[in-house]
Amino acid sequence: MKKYLSFFTIRLVNGLQYRAAAIAGIVTQFAWGGMTLLMFRAFYNYNLGAFPMTFPELSSYIWLQQAFLALYMPWYFDNDIFNAIVSGDIAYELCRPIDVYAMWFIKNAAVRLSRAILRCMPILIVAVFLPAPYTFSPPVSLLSGLMFLLSMILGFLVLIAFIMLIYITAFYTISPTGIRILATSVIEFLTGAIIPLPFFPQGIQKIVYMLPFAYVQGTPFLIYNGFISGTEVLKSILLQTFWFLLLMISVKLLMKRALKKVVVQGG
């Protein structure tokens, strides 16, 4: 356990060094969030009846999304992992007395977490002081705040478990570029990073909620702003746990199978 912890801290501390990049990122995300809200405002002004949630709820959602973008960003992949698989360096990793799956999982989590730590607070603090409908409000209740934290961790785990699946495909395809771009756009759209899931048409929402992507960032943010409440909260958290376990176990099995067949040439 200790070795995994040190992998985690190394990556985390390493990521925390990039403070200038973080400042640039904060400015960008702030502008991005603001423009998104203004866009939704235009739709809201036109027909507030067709809006699935109240505007303050949406504001909180969007600011959380921008603040924790790094946790759930769909486009980040660790190139070292792809390179290790494609170039055969994975042989070294396999020699080490560690579980490769766990190590990759932890590295990914640490990089995302370090970026999120640097960026989340400034965005949220400034967003709190914005004028009325655009402001970032506190959670609807203490309970929903706690559930939000739990659900955010679970969503994070679901995402990384899925990303691990993309890494594994490199064992079979050699050139992972195509699948990577495909995965990025699918994750981005279906987790609700472009427009929140409640804005999807009813029929499509039903399908999306049967996929793991709905349980990544949508669930925690919607718990926070009170869109998901009561027993629904419990249900979504259980579904998050279910997806995490399912993805983790199946990808681990898949990886075991791939590693059995893997041939590394050269000596």
Added chain:
Amino acid sequence: MRLYLKYASIILKSQMQYKSSFFMMAMGQFLVSFSAFLAVSFMFSRFDSVSGFTYTEVLLCFSIILTSFSLTECFVRGFDAFSSIISNGEFDRIMVRPRNEILQVLSSRIEFSRLGRLLQALAMFVYAIGASNIIWTFDKIAALILMLAGGIAVFSGMFIIYASLCFFTLEGLEFINIFTDGAREFGKYPFSIYGESILKFLTYVIPMALFQYYPFLYLVGKSNNTLYMFFPLLAMLFIIPCLVFWRFGVRHYKSTVPDLIY
């Protein structure tokens, strides 16, 4: 110009050596903007118009901005990836050649796979034209061409500023993305929907509304002011300060390569 075409054909040939990878990339580019399209159509399945613009009008606007953005991204990619040219010392090599630096940077990278997006822009465009009731007179076609040209000029200007900043920071500054990727994302709706102050900013500071919003009003017949049609020409002037800034950057360039040993 002939030199540039020569470069372009070499790059095209070399990219065509990896055909499947090329088409994958193009497909990927297509998918990325396809999800933006889905987002627009999902929004319009809920609301049938926004700030007075209908679905087809928004699609038309989206296809125009996407076309000019993807053309720019394809050909001005050298500036987009400029931080790597600076950091690996390639710019030193560019400086010693007896040719214009801008031409060389432009021809260092041409990303033809970005044209995958054009396909989508074209599809949306054809659909929007079919569904809208614009009568395509000569002046409307001219307005459309001016919009595209203005868009390419302003986006190129943004990429040049982004690259010029690399002279001072050595690394790309992420916040310029707001005006490149951001403009592509948010420019799918006419800029007026974001409210008065954003529109003013995009008119007087970064002249994006000049090639998008005003001529678009004329194009879809929301305004009869013929003057609007020529606003993209004003937008094109934006590239002048960008080039001045680039010159300024080149003059301040200090090589990143420590003393070369010959």
